[in-house]
Structures are given as structure tokens and as C-alpha cells.
Amino acid sequence: MRFIVRRLLPKARLLAYYLPQFHPIPENDQWWGDGFTEWTNVARARPLYPGHAQPRLPADLGYYDLRVPEVRQAQADLAHAHGIEGFCYWHYWFGGKRLLERPFQEVLASGKPDFPFCLAWANQSWTGVWHGARDRILIHQTYPPGDDERHFAAVLPAFRDPRYLSVHGQKLFLVYRPHELPEPRRFADAWREAAHRAGLSGLHLVGVAAESWVPGDHGFDASVLCEPGSTMLRLKRRPEHLVDRVCRLASGRDWRQLTRDVLSWPETYSYETVARYALPDRDLGFPNYPCVVPNWDNTPRCGKGALVFDGSSPALFQGILREALHRIEGLESEERLIFVKSWNEWAEGNYLEPDRYFGTRYLAAIRDLVLR
Numbered sequence: 001m002r003f004i005v006r007r008l009l010p011k012a013r014l015l016a017y018y019l020p021q022f023h024p025i026p027e028n029d030q031w032w033g034d035g036f037t038e039w040t041n042v043a044r045a046r047p048l049y050p051g052h053a054q055p056r057l058p059a060d061l062g063y064y065d066l067r068v069p070e071v072r073q074a075q076a077d078l079a080h081a082h083g084i085e086g087f088c089y090w091h092y093w094f095g096g097k098r099l100l101e102r103p104f105q106e107v108l109a110s111g112k113p114d115f116p117f118c119l120a121w122a123n124q125s126w127t128g129v130w131h132g133a134r135d136r137i138l139i140h141q142t143y144p145p146g147d148d149e150r151h152f153a154a155v156l157p158a159f160r161d162p163r164y165l166s167v168h169g170q171k172l173f174l175v176y177r178p179h180e181l182p183e184p185r186r187f188a189d190a191w192r193e194a195a196h197r198a199g200l201s202g203l204h205l206v207g208v209a210a211e212s213w214v215p216g217d218h219g220f221d222a223s224v225l226c227e228p229g230s231t232m233l234r235l236k237r238r239p240e241h242l243v244d245r246v247c248r249l250a251s252g253r254d255w256r257q258l259t260r261d262v263l264s265w266p267e268t269y270s271y272e273t274v275a276r277y278a279l280p281d282r283d284l285g286f287p288n289y290p291c292v293v294p295n296w297d298n299t300p301r302c303g304k305g306a307l308v309f310d311g312s313s314p315a316l317f318q319g320i321l322r323e324a325l326h327r328i329e330g331l332e333s334e335e336r337l338i339f340v341k342s343w344n345e346w347a348e349g350n351y352l353e354p355d356r357y358f359g360t361r362y363l364a365a366i367r368d369l370v371l372r
Helices: 026-031 040-044 069-081 101-110 148-158 184-197 231-236 242-249 257-260 272-277 300-304 314-327 361-371
Strands: 013-018 084-094 097-099 117-121 126-128 133-139 170-175 201-208 222-225 266-270 307-310 336-338
Touching: 013 069, 026 133, 040 300, 069 084, 069 101, 069 361, 084 148, 101 117, 101 148, 101 184, 117 148, 148 184, 148 201, 184 201, 222 231, 231 272, 266 272, 272 307, 272 314, 314 361
Parallel strands: 013 084, 013 336, 084 117, 117 170, 170 201, 201 222, 266 307
Antiparallel strands: 084 097, 126 133
């Protein structure tokens, strides 16, 4: 199937972050045991407080393996049918070493699915956070001399692919933590020069960062806020977040029992309250693309140290997306980007793929706004 990218004054260009974690790799076998994938944590999740909606289990696509081409095709078909323009694949590069690269490399080599994509460099050290061991370093993110050139050369085949997403002809590339680059502007300049030498028409560099990070000061073109962290910072500046948290924890509880329980429960907020602060309440003064989060519950990874947005629903998510659409109305069609976090971060409880409770209703919430 060939996908037709919607270009005639689209309401939005929705790009969903895509996690390539759903296949075993030797490193994860060594760190966590043979056959470990994201599904390992998802399947063993259990409720941690009264009313906690866990485990969250897949429906239509099942416990898939991303080494299977038919799985990748089914994901693309589903995304396209509901108004997602492309996948933003997380890309892992550690000073020359790649991890979790197989699914995307097979997409690149096979030409299938014929569905648009871009890359987002997750330039952070891997820790034991998936098992609640945040202080355990599995692999360090390093920036050795000459790494910018080697890294660009490794990504160039993707940039040359006709499916690769662009903004005004410039290849779209994201950096997850641009502030952690030793010299962000040097990185940006080196990659732009390399793109020019390779005959590309340019790069559109986007930093995934905080509201205070100004992309133009560091050689980048735009930013997208790092979620859900940015939302939590806005929420915690408001006194009602404390009332919301206490009320949710206290619901139906004896206060003496609550005192004992509160220390053992994850940090929990109402998604309805979170939704009021899901987007910045001011113009940031520089190009910034909205990021919308349909749901969040990373207890499968982090246990009691997790963050939970309780009570998320397709209707509430649609309200956030509607506001994001309103904010990009005045932009040129090429610039009407909205990032969705995420397509398939199941162990974060953060996904659009069908689950056993809502089915395809989160996807339908997008389709009903974007395609109608």
C-alpha cells in the first residue's frame, strides 16, 4: 500500500513518537534476562492503589515483535487511517554504538511500510529506570571527537529516503536533550555543513527541551516541549494540584490508613486536572511545536516511584488536541506540526495503539478532529 501524505492545507501534521523496544537484543538479555522487551514490564504490572488501572494490555495488535514486517505494516495502516502523518522513531546512538536499530533499519532497507518517518536522537545515558533502579548506568552517552561527522554519515541513508519527513524541504531531525550536547551550536553547524556537502536542501533541527530553552540561541530551528515533565512543572506552580492529589488519594480512605498508604503509592494526579496545563499558557516567543500526551502511567517501569495521570480518556485527550490545533491555525501548512507522545510507549502507559479497555477510541479522537 502506498500512503498519500496529506499536503493540501492540512489541519495538522501529527507525528507520533515510536519506540523500537519490542524485540530482544543481546544488551537487554544481559541486563534484564533472556528475551526481555518492553512487554516484559507491561505484562507483569499490577494495581498499586485502589482503582489503579493496571495492567494495561494490547488489543488489536497483540504482544507484537517488531522484527515481523507484517506488524510494522499493520501499525502504519492503523496510524494512517486515523490521521497520523508519520512516525518519529527514537534513534539510539552512543558515540558510534547503536541500540534497538533493527526495526528502523529493516523499514529503511525494505522500503516498507511506505509511510513517512523522521528520527529523534535519544541522547541520554541508559539507566535502570525500567526496573526502578535509576542510579544504575547501563550505557553512557558519550560525545567523542569526530562523532558528529560519523553520526551524520550513519543517518544520511535515512535522510535520502523519499519517505523522510521535511519542513519546507529541510529534513526534520529531533534531539531529545539538546542542552546536554557539549556544544549544541557546533553540533548544529557541523550537521548543516554535512547536509550541504551531501546535496541535501537543509535540516530542520528541533530540540526536545524545557520552555526556557531557546532554540535559536543554540543553532536549532524550533523546539518541542519535553513531556510530561513540562506539564508537571506548569501544574505544580498551581496550588490546586495539591488539592487534586490529596482528594484522589483520600477518596474512600480512612485518614489513618491514608497516612500509611500515601508513602507507598506512586505520584498520582487526575488527567482532567493535568489537561488544563497540558500546553503552555503563553507565547514562548520562538518556534515551538505542541506535544500532546494521551495517557501516562509508568508504574510498569518504575513501580512506586512512578508518575500516574489517573482517569485519562479519549474525550479528555481530544480536548487537549483541539486546543493544540487551535494554536497552529495561523502557521503555514508545512509548519503545522503536532507531536503525540506516544504511539507505543506501553510501559509508560503512554500510547495510541488499541488496548483492551478503550480499543481504537484514542485514535478515533484524532481522526474525528484531523480528518473531518
